[in-house]
Amino acid sequence: MQERIVITGMGAVSALGLTADETFLALRQNLCGFKPISAFNTDKYHVHFAAEVNRNKWMSQQPKSLLKRLDASAMLALMASDEALQQTGILQAGIPSQRIGIFWASGNGGIQSLDAGWQKIQESGNPLAVGPFFQANVLADQAAARIAAQFGIQGPVITTVSACASGNASILTALAYLKMNLIDVAIAGGSEAAVSPSVLAGFCAMKALSTNDKVQNAVIPFGNERKGFLPGEGAACLILERENQAEARNQKPLALLGGVSLLNEAGHITNPDANAKIATAAIREAMRQANLQEQDIDVIYAHGTGTIAGDLAEYTAYRNSWGDSLAHIPVVSTKHNTGHLLGASASLEAAMAVQMLQSQLVLPGHNQAGTDIHMQQPPLFIPQTSVEMNIRHVISYAAGFGGQQSALVLSAV
Numbered sequence: 001m002q003e004r005i006v007i008t009g010m011g012a013v014s015a016l017g018l019t020a021d022e023t024f025l026a027l028r029q030n031l032c033g034f035k036p037i038s039a040f041n042t043d044k045y046h047v048h049f050a051a052e053v054n055r056n057k058w059m060s061q062q063p064k065s066l067l068k069r070l071d072a073s074a075m076l077a078l079m080a081s082d083e084a085l086q087q088t089g090i091l092q093a094g095i096p097s098q099r100i101g102i103f104w105a106s107g108n109g110g111i112q113s114l115d116a117g118w119q120k121i122q123e124s125g126n127p128l129a130v131g132p133f134f135q136a137n138v139l140a141d142q143a144a145a146r147i148a149a150q151f152g153i154q155g156p157v158i159t160t161v162s163a164c165a166s167g168n169a170s171i172l173t174a175l176a177y178l179k180m181n182l183i184d185v186a187i188a189g190g191s192e193a194a195v196s197p198s199v200l201a202g203f204c205a206m207k208a209l210s211t212n213d214k215v216q217n218a219v220i221p222f223g224n225e226r227k228g229f230l231p232g233e234g235a236a237c238l239i240l241e242r243e244n245q246a247e248a249r250n251q252k253p254l255a256l257l258g259g260v261s262l263l264n265e266a267g268h269i270t271n272p273d274a275n276a277k278i279a280t281a282a283i284r285e286a287m288r289q290a291n292l293q294e295q296d297i298d299v300i301y302a303h304g305t306g307t308i309a310g311d312l313a314e315y316t317a318y319r320n321s322w323g324d325s326l327a328h329i330p331v332v333s334t335k336h337n338t339g340h341l342l343g344a345s346a347s348l349e350a351a352m353a354v355q356m357l358q359s360q361l362v363l364p365g366h367n368q369a370g371t372d373i374h375m376q377q378p379p380l381f382i383p384q385t386s387v388e389m390n391i392r393h394v395i396s397y398a399a400g401f402g403g404q405q406s407a408l409v410l411s412a413v
Contacts, residue, residue, distance in 0.1 A: 005243070010239070
């Protein structure tokens with residue numbers, strides 16, 4: 001029998017808080033992280049809000065020599081990974097650094113550095129205006145590389161880019177390395193700082209973003225009046241290891257990693273399959289790995305972007321999987337609080353799922369306008385306040401451009 005993989009440390013950064021606990025408390029209170037975008041002028045855009053992270057306090061405590069080598073997404077990665085590593089004490093456990101791996105996720109990498117560098121070139125007319133750190137800071141793997149350098153990690157450092165399913169893909173890669181005994185510890189997570197001129201322009205052109213200026217109701221997952229999502233910044237990190245190793249050093253696990261899947265619809269690059277065939281298969285595969293049946297799942301952590309087609313396809317996958325019993329399973333969606341972290345969204349939601357298992361509290365959803373009339377057979381059960389209940393198993397679903405479909409099962413220990 002293969003040994004169980006457990007989560008022993010966790011860190012998170014969002015517009016709602018600079019730690020996992022702060023973020024979870026704000027989510028319990030159903031607070032909203034959207035504010036007018038401060039990073040650049042949005043007068044020429046039709047979207048003006050996002051969930052940005054205030055990094056000023058953290059930056060004031062860092063040497064300037066480090067900051068100039070960091071894209072914003074790498075800063076968030078260091079913040080979240082530092083919290084997780086401190087919580088678990090894994091770096092002080094005597095594990096060889098070459099047996100520790102980093103498996104990170106991002107959809108856009110150092111996009112803020114790329115946009116800022118291109119602006120310097122345009123304004124100066126000088127192609128050398130970007131400086132010597134430009135190329136390193138725009139790479140997709142720059143955040144993972146900075147974690148390795150900061151903490152002296154010498155094992156595999158891998159960045160997964162699977163659109164908005166990237167966070168689950170990083171956990172899947174970490175799980176494979178642990179099961180093959182290639183490493184003893186995995187640092188798995190993701191970071192995204194894609195509140196940038198080019199990303200906002202691209203999503204505006206696609207008409208994927210909400211134009212509702214009433215930010216409290218701007219993002220309405222599964223709602224009748226949903227108009228799209230709003231971008232958010234953030235990062236999250238999980239420390240994964242074998243259960244016997246955690247027991248040997250008296251480290252109490254936070255949760256059990258039951259299973260994780262990643263499949264592809266092999267169809268349209270942005271529009272999901274309305275029949276949700278592969279999304280359903282991804283959900284079932286994660287449950288198969290965890291040796292669970294549909295009735296064993298206590299909470300569904302939804303992707304819930306608030307887009308017309310995406311939400312409906314997601315609902316269809318849930319209906320395919322749970323049938324009429326779906327009406328009795330709490331469906332949690334938090335992008336109306338944190339914004340859509342794109343490549344890091346599944347990482348943050350995994351961390352918050354661990355928090356739900358630890359606290360035995362279901363997070364509230366957001367559906368002020370009522371559920372879409374096409375999602376009533378059966379209706380979704382979206383709690384409007386934080387609810388205490390016995391939570392044994394949570395499944396977290398994520399989807400992304402390019403047909404990515406993923407699900408993650410986390411369980412109480």
